[in-house]
Amino acid sequence: MTPATVLDFTPAPGAAPLGRMVAAQAGAEIRAMLRNGEQLLLTMIIPVLLLVGFSKAPLLDVPGERVDFVAPGVLALAVMSTAFTGQAIATGFERRYGVLKRLGATPLSRIGLMLAKTLAVLTVEALQVVVLVLVALTLGWSPTGNPLWAALLILLGTAAFSGLGLLMAGTLRAEATLAGANLVYLVMLALGGVVLPLSAYPAAVEPFLGFLPLGAFTTGMRAVLAEGGGPPWTALCVLAAWAAASLALAARTFRWE
Amino acid sequence: MISPAVEITGLVKRYGRTTAVDGLTLRCARGEVTAILGPNGAGKTSTIEICEGFLRFDAGSVRVLGLPPGDPGLRARVGMMPQSGGVPQAIRAGEWLRLVSRFHARPIPAGALLERLGLAEHARTPFRRLSGGQQQRLSLAAAVIGRPELVFLDEPTAGLDPQARHACWEVVGELRRAGVSVVLTTHYMDEAERLADHVAIIDRGRVVAEGSPASLTGAERQLRFRARPGLDLDELLSALPPGSAAKESPAGHYIIEGVVDPSLLATVTAWCATEGVTTEDLSIERRTLEDVFLELTGRELR
Numbered sequence: 001m002t003p004a005t006v007l008d009f010t011p012a013p014g015a016a017p018l019g020r021m022v023a024a025q026a027g028a029e030i031r032a033m034l035r036n037g038e039q040l041l042l043t044m045i046i047p048v049l050l051l052v053g054f055s056k057a058p059l060l061d062v063p064g065e066r067v068d069f070v071a072p073g074v075l076a077l078a079v080m081s082t083a084f085t086g087q088a089i090a091t092g093f094e095r096r097y098g099v100l101k102r103l104g105a106t107p108l109s110r111i112g113l114m115l116a117k118t119l120a121v122l123t124v125e126a127l128q129v130v131v132l133v134l135v136a137l138t139l140g141w142s143p144t145g146n147p148l149w150a151a152l153l154i155l156l157g158t159a160a161f162s163g164l165g166l167l168m169a170g171t172l173r174a175e176a177t178l179a180g181a182n183l184v185y186l187v188m189l190a191l192g193g194v195v196l197p198l199s200a201y202p203a204a205v206e207p208f209l210g211f212l213p214l215g216a217f218t219t220g221m222r223a224v225l226a227e228g229g230g231p232p233w234t235a236l237c238v239l240a241a242w243a244a245a246s247l248a249l250a251a252r253t254f255r256w257e
Numbered sequence: 258m259i260s261p262a263v264e265i266t267g268l269v270k271r272y273g274r275t276t277a278v279d280g281l282t283l284r285c286a287r288g289e290v291t292a293i294l295g296p297n298g299a300g301k302t303s304t305i306e307i308c309e310g311f312l313r314f315d316a317g318s319v320r321v322l323g324l325p326p327g328d329p330g331l332r333a334r335v336g337m338m339p340q341s342g343g344v345p346q347a348i349r350a351g352e353w354l355r356l357v358s359r360f361h362a363r364p365i366p367a368g369a370l371l372e373r374l375g376l377a378e379h380a381r382t383p384f385r386r387l388s389g390g391q392q393q394r395l396s397l398a399a400a401v402i403g404r405p406e407l408v409f410l411d412e413p414t415a416g417l418d419p420q421a422r423h424a425c426w427e428v429v430g431e432l433r434r435a436g437v438s439v440v441l442t443t444h445y446m447d448e449a450e451r452l453a454d455h456v457a458i459i460d461r462g463r464v465v466a467e468g469s470p471a472s473l474t475g476a477e478r479q480l481r482f483r484a485r486p487g488l489d490l491d492e493l494l495s496a497l498p499p500g501s502a503a504k505e506s507p508a509g510h511y512i513i514e515g516v517v518d519p520s521l522l523a524t525v526t527a528w529c530a531t532e533g534v535t536t537e538d539l540s541i542e543r544r545t546l547e548d549v550f551l552e553l554t555g556r557e558l559r
Contacts, residue, residue, distance in 0.1 A: 007365050007373055009435035012404040014362030015333040024359035032347060094345060101311060102343030107333045107360045107403070257311075 015107030025108055025116035026123065033086060033124050042081040042185060043128060047074045048135055054195045055139045062197065064226070071136040071143070072150075072221035073194040076157065078128040080192075080214055083121050083158045085185045088165035091117070092177030095169060101257045110256070121158060129154075144228035150221060153232065156239035157217045163246025164213070170254030193218040210234075213242045260323030262287045262407050262438035263308055268317035270303045270462075277303040278314070279462035285455065287406075290429060290439040292453035294446060294546065296556070300462035301442035302340060305411050308440070309337050322407060333361060336405035338396045340412050344384045350395050351380030354402060361403035370398045374424055390421040397425060401432065408432060410441040414448060426452060446546035450474075458550055465553045474544045478517040480525060482539040483509055488532070496528050497521065517541055 015021070033039055051074045054060060055067035062069040094100050104110040133141075168177045188194075191201070192214030198206050209215040220235025263285040270278035278300040285291040293301050306312040307319055310327025319326050322334060344353055351371060358364035371377045374394045379387060387395065393413065400408055410429070414422045429452050432439055443449055449456045450470045457467040466473055486508040493513075494503050501515030513525060522541070529536055550556075 007369055007431070009365070009401065009404065009432050009437055011406040011435070011437055012363040013334040013406055014403075016360055016362055021360045024356055028345075028348065028352065028356050031352075032345065035347065097344070097346060098339060098342035099345050102339065105310065105327075105332060105337065106357065109329065109332065 018112060021108045022112050022116045022119060025103070025113060026119040029090075029116060029120035030123055032090065033082070033120065036086075036090075039086045039089070042085055042182075043078060043124065044131065046189075047078040047081070047128065047132060050074050050077070050195060051132060051135055052139065055136075060195065065140060065142070067136055067139045067141045068143070068226050069197075069222065070195055071132070071141050072225040073192075073218040074136075075129060075132055075150075075154075076214060076217040076221050077189065077192070077194045078132055079125055079154055079157050079217070080161050080188060081185060082124050082128065083161035084165040085181045086124075086165075087117065087121055087162060088169045088181040089178050091166060091169035092172065092174040092181075095255070095257060096174035098257060104256060118162070121162060125154065125158065143225045145224040145226075146230075149224045149231055153217060153220045153224070153235060153239065156236060156243055157213065159243035160213045160239050160246060163243055163248075163250050166254060167246055167250040170250055170256075188212070188214040191215070193222075197222075211238055213239060216242075259287060260320060261285060262289075262322060263291070263440055264318075264320045265304070265308070266318045268304065268307065268319060269315045270300070270307060270312065271315050277462055278307070280317070281459065281463055283457050283464055283467070285438065285440050287438050288433070288436050289454040290433050290441070290452050291455045291457065292449035293440070293442045293457050293459055294444065294449040294550075295442075295459040296444055299459045301444075301459065302411055303462075304459075305409050305440065305442055309335070309409055333403060334406045336400035336403060336408040338393075338400040338408070338410045338413055340415070341392075343396065344392070344399075346385040347383050349381050349383055350376055350387060350391070353384065353395065354398055357399045358402050363404055364402050365404060367398075367402065370402055374398050374428070375421075390417045393417055394421060394424065397428060401428070401437075405437065407438040407440070410439065412442055412444075414443070414445065422448075446550070450546055456546065458546070458553065460550075460554045460556075466549060470546065473546060473549050477514065478541050478543055480513040480517050480522065480539070480541050482511050482525075482536040484511060484529070484534045484536050485509065488534060493525070493528050496524055 051070055054070045060066055060069065100113070103113050165181065168180055172180065191209055192212065193209065198209050198215055198219060201209055210219060216235045216238035220232035223229040223232045223235070261284050265281055265283045268278050268281040269276065281300065281304060293304060295301050303312060307314050308321055308326055321331055324331055351367065354367040354371060358367045371380055374397065376391060376394055379391055384392065397410070397413060400410065414425050417425065429439055453470060455467065456470055456473055457464045459465065486505070488505070488511065490503045490505060494501060498516065498521070501513060503511065503513050505511050515521065
């Protein structure tokens with residue numbers, strides 16, 4: 001203890017400008033995501049390993065260069081890992097430990113907190129995209145198509161997965177969210193067309209998989225970046241529908257404590 | 258007219274069939290330290306969480322700085338220290354404090370506050386690795402860093418070691434001198450006696466007594482001594498002035514109440530001398546808040 005330190009406690013309350021508060025909170029969330037080993041495994045390490053492994057090893061029977069097929073799917077998986085899995089788990093534990101309640105009562109407010117979370121997710125996704133694109137390019141990736149459509153898919157995918165993640169985090173116990181979000185990641189990794197085309201699945205389930213958010217996302221990304229197609233309307237519509245439904249439901253059911 | 262820091266009237270809070278707060282009325286003046294003193298389960302935390310805007314209530318009215326609890330206009334003006342939690346487990350102590358400081362327009366510098374609360378060498382330690390006392394101090398720091406007008410502290414020193422307790426008391430004293438209104442809950446009567454301008458003793462969700470510590474304990478004094486059990490108190494009382502009271506509780510511990518002045522002391526010791534009784538630990542004491550609580554409720558504070 002240093003009793004010599006004299007501090008000025010004279011009341012001088014006031015909120016900082018919203019932009020500064022959101023930037024500070026987003027910075028803290030980004031640092032937390034990049035420091036968490038388990039999260040890094042899902043958001044960076046597994047996507048990079050899948051990208052390298054399935055591009056190099058002759059496991060896939062796809063037309064053209066394997067990396068051209070794998071890279072779009074892995075980019076979609078990376079977006080899901082951050083917007084859904086990472087966000088659900090982190091938010092679930094923040095709720096459990098009363099952090100959401102506490103931050104909502106500071107000048108940051110609940111709206112500021114949600115803006116900061118969105119900003120943090122988009123920043124980490126940008127980092128993932130940079131890393132994965134660089135790795136894919138060194139593996140000989142030659143993307144085609146209009147990157148604007150890929151960006152739009154990523155935005156809608158982020159909205160849909162964030163809605164689903166917050167729906168889980170805001171209603172389930174933190175431990176259930178942890179288990180559930182990891183399980184969904186694994187199931188989606190298997191069924192979402194990340195490294196296999198949806199046509200490789202049994203005909204009975206294939207149409208259904210295309211309406212799951214990750215199935216629509218990977219199909220859309222591939223249609224743009226591998227096949228150079230125009231606007232991937234089906235994928236955009238499916239993701240928009242998931243985003244609207246999940247965000248609306250999360251907003252209605254979310255419990256802050 | 259300036260509104261009080263907190264004004265609670267007829268507050269009722271139920272959890273299912275349990276009534277935690279049962280018609281509580283309390284006014285906390287600006288610039289004062291108000292202690293809500295009571296045993297566990299008396300409704301202290303429910304009351305403070307209602308004031309913080311975290312809990313809904315069933316009946317009554319609550320105004321915090323003249324506004325309803327949870328009003329957005331209160332976020333920057335009110336600091337709060339919850340009983341536990343509210344901090345991400347992995348964040349470093351210094352990072353958390355700097356983060357909270359950035360939500361405020363004119364914060365106390367985070368480094369100086371860490372230093373003041375003896376946390377400077379733990380600035381890079383993740384929250385979950387701090388000791389309970391360090392976590393409490395960090396929580397206190399976060400409550401005051403934005404230079405609020407009013408601070409709610411829920412059991413600020415529960416489970417703290419003596420050194421950390423004193424650090425917390427010093428900060429509360431400084432807040433008071435700076436004109437900050439403080440509302441704290443505690444089940445330590447020495448804490449309430451030492452820190453508070455106004456003490457509200459609550460039991461079973463109601464205020465059973467309130468006032469300054471001195472007015473609650475009163476001017477009345479007691480003479481206490483220990484001696485062999487079974488003294489004839491009726492005989493002693495007949496020697497004392499009318500209105501005095503004497504009791505033995507527990508065996509061998511005697512308490513004499515009434516106008517405790519030098520002549521009463523002389524009478525008691527003279528009586529003991531004629532009875533051949535040697536007294537031990539003879540003392541004249543003021544009542545404590547603990548005694549007040551026991552009298553009002555028939556139960557111990559803890």
